[in-house]
């Protein structure tokens with residue numbers, strides 16, 4: 001049988017055979033016999049908006065690969081900066097390339113003093129750190145005028161390095177502001193994840209040294225959150241990038257989308273949900289209320305994974321390693337009970353709802369001392385490398401500006417009525 005579909009317009013009897021390539025069929029083909037007829041696909045649930053070589057997901061099998069490498073191997077063997085390089089360049093770096101990459105990132109972790117003193121510190125005392133981060137990412141576009149040179153390879157590379165490098169600094173600065181602690185400058189002696197923890201937690205000691213198990217846990221969590229094909233925030237990055245907005249403005253659009261509780265805000269929602277449940281004894285009643293349509297199981301379900309999110313499996317293991325150091329988060333028992341009840345309840349099984357990346361990450365972050373409102377910020381730090389990889393890919397594809405069509409359901413043409421006759 002040929003790898004193709006045939007569509008027929010029954011109004012005209014016209015038929016057209018369209019080849020199936022890489023699991024997709026070209027919409028340009030059916031426009032030949034269906035001009036002006038659009039596939040109505042709210043949420044783009046069955047639409048491939050681009051070709052991409054960055055991440056591969058198999059939702060039924062629960063598979064995630066970055067540039068062909070299984071996420072399990074990268075989480076075990078790699079580092080976040082090496083994974084960022086892989087996502088952006090398409091290949092793992094050799095020793096010399098990696099050394100240069102780490103040096104470039106390390107020497108761009110500082111932010112302009114005005115970003116901190118005039119901008120971040122201008123926020124209201126109880127500003128949400130994710131709102132501060134989204135704004136600060138956009139503000140960076142006003143500090144680097146070469147950011148608009150998106151087809152100049154050197155300028156593009158410089159913005160990519162700056163954004164990856166500055167995310168932990170901006171994130172920590174937002175936290176320090178919200179808790180009234182002084183800003184901590186990056187320590188170039190420290191590797192990426194350790195430097196972030198130093199900027200978060202250093203008080204009066206000359207050098208902050210984080211527990212190596214927590215540094216490793218943060219680095220693994222950053223690897224797991226780095227990319228995830230055409231998720232909502234990456235689609236926002238591609239959409240803004242397709243208009244040739246500079247990378248800072250495009251990344252701000254992506255970060256704003258990640259802020260939503262259905263997306264990157266879910267790990268914050270999970271902890272609030274587990275806290276509201278309060279004890280293992282209340283899990284049954286909570287599940288009943290969700291099944292009755294009152295709210296959702298936060299951290300459960302996924303547009304693509306209709307199996308266990310492979311990242312959630314790894315994060316669950318990391319949780320135990322972190323709790324060895326921090327002591328067990330009491331919410332873990334409630335989470336484990338909730339998972340056990342849901343995975344044995346047909347309501348969730350029939351809807352193929354499993355724990356996703358956000359179900360366990362929040363209780364790890366909380367055990368490490370991060371305030372709940374920092375959780376979406378922790379998601380945004382590593383996802384920046386995925387957003388930038390997709391942004392760079394779309395520019396190299398010379399893709400069209402994103403401009404979907406609609407199915408119009410509004411009023412037919414009608415005549416204007418003067419206000420005294422309404």
Ligand code: SDX
Pocket residue numbers: 227228230231232261262263264266290295296297298299300301302303304351353356357358
């Ligand atoms: C991330 O896309 C990505 O890759 C995202 C991400 C990434 O790395 O970028 O993986 C990160 O965003 C993970 C998802 C984090 N969000 C949450 O955990 C919030 C809770 N989950 C949901 O709101 C929901 O599952 C979504 C938004 C994640 C997915 O929504 P879909 O695919 O649009 O699912 P749906 O709304 O079509 O639901 C199908 C059915 C519905 O029931 P029926 O109407 O058929 O009766 O499942 C139900 C939904 O009501 N359902 C849930 C549920 N999620 C879906 N019911 C209870 N609890 C849930 N969590």
